[in-house]
Amino acid sequence: MRFINPKIDFAFKKIFGSAQSNDILISFLNALLYEGRSIIESLEILDPYLAPQIAGVKNSYLDVKALLNDGTFVIIEMQVLKVQAFGKRVLYNAAKTYALQLTRGELYQQLRPVIALTITDFEMFAEHQDVTSHFVFKERTRLSDYLQNDIELVFVELPKFQKELEHLENITDKWIYFIKTTGTLDEVPQTMATVPEIQKAFEIANEVSLTQDELNTLQQQEFFAQDQESSVAIGREEGRQEGRQEGRQEAQIELIMLSLNRLVGQLNPDLESRIQQLSIDQLDDLVKALWDFSSQEDLTAWLEANSQ
Template sequence: MINGAVPVKFIDPKIDFAFKKIFGSEDARDILISFLESLLGLEGDRRIAEVTILDPFLAPKIKNFKYSILDVTCRDQRGVSYIVEMQVQKAVAFLKRIQYNAAKAYVHQIEKGEDYPRLNQVIAVTITDFPLFNGFDHCVSRHESRETVTGQPFLQEILHYFIELPKFTVPLEELTHVLDQWIYFIKFAGTLEAIPDKIRVEPIRHAFEKARVANMTPEEYELYEKAGMAIADTQGAVQWAREEGILIGERRGEQRGIQIGEQRGIQIGEQKGRQEEAASLLLKQIRRKLGQVPGWVTAKVTAATLFQIEAWSENILFAHSFEDVFSLGPNDRDTNP
């Protein structure tokens, strides 16, 4: 509690549902504008006058789940598109998916036969709750295409910004920049009991108000808790699989009695342990979403590779049937709510 204030409970912005409620609401566009301007360094006539938020909350008729949640996507008065995503845990081909989504947003601005000059810049903003890039310690990084000899940025149509929360170490008393205050909010709001006096930026204080549990409907809070439980389940499964795999690998390595055998045993054991736990978790998610799991689904999941299981896990939220779990691709997930 800060300065004797009455304790307040805030939702954690790092949880997908909470992030989109705070940054993707039409009645709180000042929040998204302030965050983007501070991150991109937009000043003067480059500031965002207005944004059109493409609703990240869709309400399809999906059994046992009320909403599908997409990235926070908006467009400013100049036509520039922004894709903002919060990612709590690593996923297979994560960076490839980020680039794919940005490229898709770029090309989908025009229909076949329309003129290329109508294409506008796309800026992808990705916030991760895990270290993503090795080789540097700063938490905010910008990635663009440059000519290798001159270093000139001739290709600026698609830009990527990343915020790696574990690399953010600025203490509360040293929060002088607006961007630092935003990152502090995203990283720590879920653990606070009051709005810090140090934070005076009005849109950030608005974000805290938006994050108050007391301001949520019972239905919203239930969805928020389910999203948090899903993250905890997945993280726990990964940790268990890692520890179990190492133990199995060590046993096999010791039995062989040689270093090469030990290393190979660790690799095999870890992979097998991860695969089994991932399969168990996926079947649990399928059962929650679609009901009783038929035998053919169980057989298909338990026989699958870890890569296949992780790919299918991304389809759960958007699946209408058991077949959808195994067949939906990125385009299908976007267009079949």
């Protein structure tokens, strides 16, 4: 038995963002946001790309977005590599989700809270060893809450989770273990199968449940993630040695071109030229977006919106 790796973008969306994933996502969010308490009773999984299109507002690319029964929006992102300005991107996505709830003429009272849950396969906060971190607005001296504490940032750092299977204590441990290890397992651990939602998540993650097109997409993303990790390491080393990031940028462009040629066909020279002119931040955003392109028109539209 083989399972898809939840740390890969396609697999994460397949497991937690599919039409049949509501109960899985409820259990997952209760575990990671509320220490396993049944705070969330129901939710609606939303298309994370549906948002008002406003001139000058940068696109964001989330993995899963949900509207909870109490009106709170939760945006979820699984990030494998620590890219430049990633912390700012997390804050931007949360603030954008909060602000774009309102259209012209609507009142501020209609704004609903936003929780940004970010799962990283790298360490975000080296100064402490807590696996999970919750950030909210606090008064600097008294540490009292802001009157409308409507934006919360939650981080789960997978490298800091060191528990083995036999030491899992609660459902929070089990879900983090699921994210971190499922791609390496060849059977469902018995202690995990006792949770119906986790058992269902394993069934969705079973490779035999995927179509050939889905397997091809997953494989492309896995190869790209591996190659990108290598390019980031090379770029960082060259940056340390030469004080610049051209090495990483060139490798990033080469990998993006290869993936786009597979996804939407051989790119014309104009599109290649426009991609080569993107900044490192823009290239990182393109990596997140390209797996949802089905044609070169999709790529052209993205470049029009993001390369000014």
